[in-house]
Amino acid sequence: MGEAHRLPDLSGPILRVSGLKRFFDVSRPLLNRLLEGQPRQLLKAVNGVDFEIGEGETFALVGESGCGKSTVANLAAGLYAPSAGKIEFEGVDIATLSRRQMSPYRRHLAMIFQDPYASLNPRWRVQRIVGEPIRAFGLLSDRRAIARRTAELLQQVGLSPADGEKYPHEFSGGQRQRISIARALASQPRFIICDEPTSALDVSVQAQILNLMKGLQRRLGLSYLFISHDLAVVRHMADHIGVMYLGRLCEKGPADAIFSHPRHPYTRMLLDTIPDIEMTGRRRIPVSGEIPNPIDPPMGCAFHPRCPLANQRCRRERPELAPLSGGALAACHASLAGASWQPDAPPE
Amino acid sequence: MPGPLLQIAHLRIAFDTRRGNLVAVDDVSFDVHRGEVFGIVGESGAGKSLTGQAVIGLLEPPGRITAGRIRLEGRRIDNLPYARMRRLRGKQIGMIFQDPLTSLNPLYTIGRQLTETILTHRNMSHAQAREHAVRILSDVGIPAAEKRMEHYPHQFSGGMRQRVVIALALCVNPKLVIADEPTTALDVSIQAQIIALLKQLCEKHATAVVLITHDMGVIAEICDRVAVMYAGRIVELGTVRQVVKHARHPYASGLMGAIPSLRHRQERLNQIEGSMPRLAEIPAGCAFHPRCPEAFAKCRRRRPHLIEIQGAQVACWLYGEKA
Numbered sequence A: 001m002g003e004a005h006r007l008p009d010l011s012g013p014i015l016r017v018s019g020l021k022r023f024f025d026v027s028r029p030l031l032n033r034l035l036e037g038q039p040r041q042l043l044k045a046v047n048g049v050d051f052e053i054g055e056g057e058t059f060a061l062v063g064e065s066g067c068g069k070s071t072v073a074n075l076a077a078g079l080y081a082p083s084a085g086k087i088e089f090e091g092v093d094i095a096t097l098s099r100r101q102m103s104p105y106r107r108h109l110a111m112i113f114q115d116p117y118a119s120l121n122p123r124w125r126v127q128r129i130v131g132e133p134i135r136a137f138g139l140l141s142d143r144r145a146i147a148r149r150t151a152e153l154l155q156q157v158g159l160s161p162a163d164g165e166k167y168p169h170e171f172s173g174g175q176r177q178r179i180s181i182a183r184a185l186a187s188q189p190r191f192i193i194c195d196e197p198t199s200a201l202d203v204s205v206q207a208q209i210l211n212l213m214k215g216l217q218r219r220l221g222l223s224y225l226f227i228s229h230d231l232a233v234v235r236h237m238a239d240h241i242g243v244m245y246l247g248r249l250c251e252k253g254p255a256d257a258i259f260s261h262p263r264h265p266y267t268r269m270l271l272d273t274i275p276d277i278e279m280t281g282r283r284r285i286p287v288s289g290e291i292p293n294p295i296d297p298p299m300g301c302a303f304h305p306r307c308p309l310a311n312q313r314c315r316r317e318r319p320e321l322a323p324l325s326g327g328a329l330a331a332c333h334a335s336l337a338g339a340s341w342q343p344d345a346p347p348e
Numbered sequence B: 001m002p003g004p005l006l007q008i009a010h011l012r013i014a015f016d017t018r019r020g021n022l023v024a025v026d027d028v029s030f031d032v033h034r035g036e037v038f039g040i041v042g043e044s045g046a047g048k049s050l051t052g053q054a055v056i057g058l059l060e061p062p063g064r065i066t067a068g069r070i071r072l073e074g075r076r077i078d079n080l081p082y083a084r085m086r087r088l089r090g091k092q093i094g095m096i097f098q099d100p101l102t103s104l105n106p107l108y109t110i111g112r113q114l115t116e117t118i119l120t121h122r123n124m125s126h127a128q129a130r131e132h133a134v135r136i137l138s139d140v141g142i143p144a145a146e147k148r149m150e151h152y153p154h155q156f157s158g159g160m161r162q163r164v165v166i167a168l169a170l171c172v173n174p175k176l177v178i179a180d181e182p183t184t185a186l187d188v189s190i191q192a193q194i195i196a197l198l199k200q201l202c203e204k205h206a207t208a209v210v211l212i213t214h215d216m217g218v219i220a221e222i223c224d225r226v227a228v229m230y231a232g233r234i235v236e237l238g239t240v241r242q243v244v245k246h247a248r249h250p251y252a253s254g255l256m257g258a259i260p261s262l263r264h265r266q267e268r269l270n271q272i273e274g275s276m277p278r279l280a281e282i283p284a285g286c287a288f289h290p291r292c293p294e295a296f297a298k299c300r301r302r303r304p305h306l307i308e309i310q311g312a313q314v315a316c317w318l319y320g321e322k323a
């Protein structure tokens, strides 16, 4: 137990996640199972994920809906308990901490969600929303000091101190996301988990929020776990990237390496299928098929039914993440064997 | 030489509300040619969906057309009685919406929905209609189409449902399809499949498409020409290349710069300050002037109209007489 009170390790990564799993029991009620002779069903939303986030860095998780990104976010925030694995914040495994032991860490760890409206109490004035973490963590007690700090936070995110008097519904979507960023910053966190923070916003507003987040990161030395399904947004924000498919990382590495030389066929497919405004005029090869049911994922490599490179081995044996040249890791039998695949080659 | 398939001239759509008459679409004009894929792009609230709804006669009250004309093959369709508009909508104009469930009846098998649509609008026997339905289902990439005819909408995934809706929109060979954010609810890999499908089918049948989306990437991918809307007005209209690569209007070019690129990493995205005005607060003069880095005196006073510059159309005083 003394573990928890160990001094934080400031030399390593700010967050290290290893062997992380989270299963959901999605069985029908027991009686139905008995009557219909159905087994228990586990949905392996996150099924063995490892990554590290360095101080001041942005690590992005990208993948299509249902691949487990939000579950990882909730695990990292301590909102869900893992089914297995470790979540080390500055060297301390927060998954083993009690609520009370967790509280000193919680302050350093904030979260921003996709839907800013749902996460802001509609009956509170903005100043109360933004000031709440300051009170909850006992950072300041004097009312005037809290008001001063709240005004400063609002300015920091591009709102005016006078906006503190208003209620969330009086703001546009982008301004509401600024409010949730101000609230996230209130406890002076070192690490912010951002789950699709701009997915509900229009592009011009998204640009404002992404610029704001980058600026804050630079000024305050923040680390981000940044989750998005939008690869261009991820490209803009991330230093390192993990590509998720059905609860696992299929590729991981420096953003530049992954965008210039994607290795896993799923990453290549994602990059190849996105419509982009550069108008390269290339013919795309839309990959056939849809994401399989996560309750009953394919054997071997989960991507094999949709993969143009799949061979016998892929159907039997699950590939593990293995290092490739260029500093990235991919979990793919064919990529490791050096198989080539030219997404830009003309069809026919 | 026949004229354009669809002509929209000076369209205005307004709402009568307690706070007075709100103009949501104002002086919108464009033509769509046979077989063309015409894009309407803009941020939410720009008036894109209302424009599409006006064309298919599905504006919901209190919204109504208060000025302008809409013509299909030269004939006015903005003032047709309900029953005639309904027939036209099935036969000549197909529709695809963001949520496929709005176009599908949850209580009927998709086979029945397709067959009935075909029987209503085409001169076929029941057996022929059914056969045609199966063919079009497999054309839109639904495996085991024969068997899937017996299934209900909820038995399909989101991507497959949107394919069914495309089949439903195209099964009577319409001349025009209005597709409002058809891929917005789908994952990227599925989105790519649906875009490719729509493009291929419309090419094959020479069907024109008005594609409404907030996603410039989708526009760049499949459109021939595009109109950029802002606060109920078209601010720029041209070929996709003209608009994407050489946008002239400060809003259009600002928007292009705000989109993160997949190819290179910028330190900062271009930022347009502020946000689109609410309907009750659309500024006088150029609606974009409070956010425009180039605005000058005239922009605050007088509204710019679309003028032609090297084949594109732009509504901005930078390109007109400055005084």
Ligand SMILES: Nc1ncnc2c1ncn2[C@@H]1O[C@H](COP(=O)(O)OP(=O)(O)O)[C@@H](O)[C@H]1O
Pocket: A024, A025, A026, A043, A044, A045, A063, A064, A065, A066, A067, A068, A069, A070, A071, A072, A294
């Ligand atoms: N509380 C839950 N109970 C059961 N299944 C869940 C729960 N939360 C998520 N899931 C399932 O876990 C998978 C991953 O979900 P999620 O992490 O939300 O994915 P993403 O954020 O990548 O879209 C999905 O199949 C989802 O349906």
Ligand SMILES: Nc1ncnc2c1ncn2[C@@H]1O[C@H](COP(=O)(O)OP(=O)(O)O)[C@@H](O)[C@H]1O
Pocket: B015, B024, B042, B043, B044, B045, B046, B047, B048, B049, B050, B051, B060, B061, B062, B063, B278, B279
């Ligand atoms: N029934 C309605 N009553 C009042 N305003 C409406 C109604 N429907 C749409 N609007 C307004 O009209 C404007 C344009 O809407 P819409 O065409 O749906 O925009 P877009 O599709 O470009 O996002 C928006 O400001 C919207 O709020």
Ligand code: SF4
Pocket: B249, B250, B251, B286, B287, B288, B289, B290, B292, B293, B294, B295, B296, B299, B304, B315, B316, B317, B318
């Ligand atoms: S008319 Fe004036 S305010 Fe409007 S976009 Fe052009 S320069 Fe800017």
Ligand SMILES: [Mg+2]
Pocket: A069, A070, A071, A196
């Ligand atoms: Mg999610």
Ligand SMILES: [Mg+2]
Pocket: B048, B049, B050
């Ligand atoms: Mg719309």
